Amino acid sequence: MSLVFRPKHIFGETFSSLRRNFLMGFTAITTVAITLFIVGVFSIIVFDIQSVLSSIESQVEIAVYLKDNISDDLKVYIEDEIKDWPEVEEVIFISKDQALERFKTQNEGSDILKEIQGNPLPASFEIRLKDPQKIEQVALRFVDKDGGNIEGVDEVIYGRNYVKKLFSITAVTGTIALLIIIILVLATMVLIFNTIRLSIYARRKEIEVMKLVGATNWYVRAPFLFEGSFEGFVGGSIAVLLLYFLNRFLLIKGETALVETMRIKNLALLGTNNVIIFIYLAIILLGILIGLLSSGFALRRYLKV
């Protein structure tokens, strides 16, 4: 192994090769940088959309309005039953009085309050689920076999279509982003593949001599693998730098607005989990990986060692 990792051999060859094929190397690095920059922007945006959606999802509730004449026993029975369901995160009972209180604060100063006589508002259970995708399944438990509501329940309301749309939006944005990223990564790989091909071509005489005098295959391959991963690394680092400035001057404003208006906690930049650091690291690693893979392909194709 010491034979393969001789720094002078590997670094020297990479830099002389980058000088020789400056334009090709420059193009490859630029493409890596642009690709990974876009990957980074998408990752942040997709991550934030997911955060917003899951925060909206967690606000989605089932409201079970009770009939005014429901007996206390039945009410307690239903409440206990709901609490037993494994999907349920939390269930809150809103009595008629509390409902009216809430209505009053929500419509303060409005004329509608003067129209209200007595208390027309029903008591209700507000149910929050652990997994909002199960909302329909849970809501159907309040329906009896004839299609009406079970005894004591007047109406069950939940945002079924709203929730479904949210989920499909999440899925579609993810798929589109993934497709664009795959295409860009492939384009990047072709370009790095070409720079390595050119380096192999420029050094074909040296390679021939190396093989003749008995250099190991890894000794011959190592500089090209390093060259590819170096281009990937530099491209990735440039992407991170660009992304950093974009975040600092633009994306962070968007996130600040999200935090202020929707109180969303888990965002890429402003979240507490340092998600952005992981994105930066992943971009650089991805750059190195893309470089390694494409030079590996070029070696298989053009260097029979």
Place this chain on the structure above:
Amino acid sequence: MNMIEFRNVSKIYDNDSVALKDINLVIKKGEFVFMVGPSGSGKSTFIKLLIKEISSTNGTIFIAGRNICNLKNNRIPQLRRNIGCIFQDYKLLSDRTVFENIAFALEVIGKPNYIIKAQVPQVLKLVGLFNKMDSLPHQLSGGEQQRVCIARAFVNRPPILLADEPTGNLDPATSDGIMKLLSRINLIGTTVVMATHEKSIVNAMRRRVVELEDGIIIRDQRRGVYGS
């Protein structure tokens, strides 16, 4: 001791052209052998088989008693470190000095610097180019370039030296010098196999001659000449 042994070796290329047919040949340690024959007779195939640049279709090849036909790919470098090769076109790296060209052969097989610094001047003295150490290949004559090639092949002191038409690009006087050098290398115990089609050189040396024609050995003569 048998340095090189071919047992029923055949080589058929992918396009069905037969390069060697059922070759049986033993070359002992310290021998000097000329492989002669017209172009296309199989001389180059013979040499390529020895350094396993290509593999034989049938038969077995032994080098120093070891079968090289079932050698794994990652063992080939080790084989080549024991076989020096020189060529008609020298294969020198044009952007490196004489010293660097020879040092390169040692560097890539992982020899440390102090060995390189000791061995390169030594082999340059042997080939008579000690004072041209810092020249670039294009500043040298053809004969000098061939000497650099020989120095590079021999710097690692391999037991076998293969020469594929080494005098092909040289005038007779210069060729003579190259042959003297190869003889000296042979005298210190190196087995030398030289492919050539130059009559005068073979006749002057009076060494073993193996003649190939259409991939078959048609003559194997001790102290032979070119053409019977």
